[in-house]
Amino acid sequence: KKIRVGIVFGGRSGEHEVSLASAQAVMNNLDPEKYEVVPLGITKSGQWLLGTEPAKLIASGQSVDSQAEDANQTVTSVTFTGDPTVGHLIPIEGQQGLGDDGKIDVIFPVLHGTYGEDGTLQGLLEMANVPYVGCGVLGAAVGMDKEKMKMIFESAHLPNVKYLVFRRNQWERSPEDILDQIEEQLGYPNFVKPVNLGSSVGINKAHDREELAHAMRVAAEYDRKIIIEQNINCREFECAVLGNDEPLASVIGEVIASNEFYDYNAKYIDNKSQVIIPADIPQQTSEEMRRYAVEAFLALDLSGLSRVDFFIDKDSGKVYINEVNTLPGFTEISMYPKLWAASGVPYTELLDRLIELALERYQDRQ
Ligand code: ADP
Ligand code: MG
Ligand code: MG
Incomplete structure (x- = not known):
């Protein structure tokens, strides 16, 4: 019997469109001999749709929302069975195409950013007792929060870039004080980011006080x-x-951004950023990064998959850990699948492995 895989995509995040592309690639590459795919699209406003194929959405250049009109595809509620041994998620309306019992064996969340990569969906799936690909609630949540992530990196003795964090209310109350503090402690240029986001959304590089104030206002709008x-x-x-409690690290890849930094445009729009796999760095440096990647994965209690990103300071040669991405871009040309392909695990096998890991983790938690 085929394993029925629910692919959850879209979602209430700034990375909605990126998710559609990743989901399409996952669906195209799941072995049809082994898996039956059930697409579950989430609109930007948070409505769940069953059976909406991302290909159609991408081709039409529309977000999932515009398809919500199609009433017979709308899942107005999602029911979870109470069976403690076999968790199943059953969309009770709009079941066409689901066949016999409408049950889904494993969920593959292909959602980037908030409400998907951040532990919220993972919590829902834990409650529903459904196996799912990737990190659990804690790993996903700390992986999305750049402040907590760095706090854990620090305690695991991983090399962090120096940083400061402010709350929006602090910024609004005393902006001049905060600008002074940043100037004194970090200098220019510096990077200003919303704590909980990804895909470089809301991130700006500030070269002077005026740019810094602007960057702070932008970031405060997002988080x-x-x-x-x-x-x-x-x-x-x-x-x-890739892995659960015995994670493996791939070869290292280098990204050469087409812009001053790897911003949203350089990541997804202009197609000019380059990827070099394996990276042209001394073996010792790549071993150091691979070791840090596994240490970070374990320190943050991640599972399934994660992409761990690094900087090498051009001036000092020092390696810094930048961040983890617990649901990294997953198109065929995305770094995560390409790194595994270069390490001997082609895309289709990678998907098999991720689904196995999801089922293993589910068993471990029983
Ligand atoms: P996201 O989660 O949105 O990808 P990142 O923290 O990775 O956020 O930042 C996005 C990009 O901004 C990085 O890939 C890098 O190009 C640039 N960047 C971020 N922080 C720094 C930094 N401290 N120094 C230099 N470049 C940075
Ligand atoms: Mg990120
Ligand atoms: Mg990044």
């Missing part, structure tokens, strides 16, 4: 916490990690 980091004049590297 109630703002993180400011010292700029590293850097080359950027990424490592793919």
Whole structure:
């Protein structure tokens, strides 16, 4: 019997469109001999749709919302069975295409950013007792919060970039004081980021006080916490990690951003950023990053998959850990699958492995 895989995509996040592309690639590459795919699209406003294929959405250049009109595809509620041994998620309306019992064996959340990569969906799936691919609630949540992530990196003795964090209310109350503090402690240029986001959304590099004030206002629009980091004049590297309690690290890849930094445009729009796999760095440096990647994965209690990103300071040669991404971009040309392909695990096998890991983790938690 085929394993029925629910692919959850779209979602209430700034990375909605990125998710559609990743989900499409996952669906195209799941072995049809082994899996039956059930697409579950979430609109930008949070409505769940069953059977909406991301291909159609991408082709039409529309967000999932515009398809919500199609009433017979709308899941107005999702029911969870109470069976403690076999968790199943059953969309009770709009079941066409689901066949016999409408049950889903494992969920593959292909959602980037808030409400999907941040532990919220994972919590729902835990409550529903459904196996799912990727990190659990804690790992997903700390992986999304750049402040908590760095606090854990620090306690695991991983090399962090110097940073400061302010709450939106602090910023609004005394902006001049905060600008002074940042100037004194971090200098220019610096990087201003919403704490809980990804895909470089809301991130700005500030070169002077005026740009810094602007960057703070932008970040404060996205999040109630703002993180400011010292700029590293850097080359950027990424490592793919796969596993649960015995994670493996891939070869290292280098990203050469087409812009001043790897912003949203350089990541997804202009197609000019380059990826070099394996990275042209001394073996010792790549071993160091691979070790940090596994240490970070364990320190944050991640599971399934994560991409761990690094900087190398061009001036000092020092390696810094930048962040983890617990649901990294997953198109065929995304770094995560490419790093595994270069390490001997092609895309289709990678998906098999992720689903196995999801089922293993589910068993371990029983
Ligand atoms: P996201 O989670 O949105 O990808 P990142 O923290 O990775 O956020 O930042 C996005 C990009 O901004 C990085 O890939 C890098 O190009 C640049 N960047 C971020 N922080 C720094 C820093 N401290 N020094 C230099 N470049 C940085
Ligand atoms: Mg990120
Ligand atoms: Mg990043």
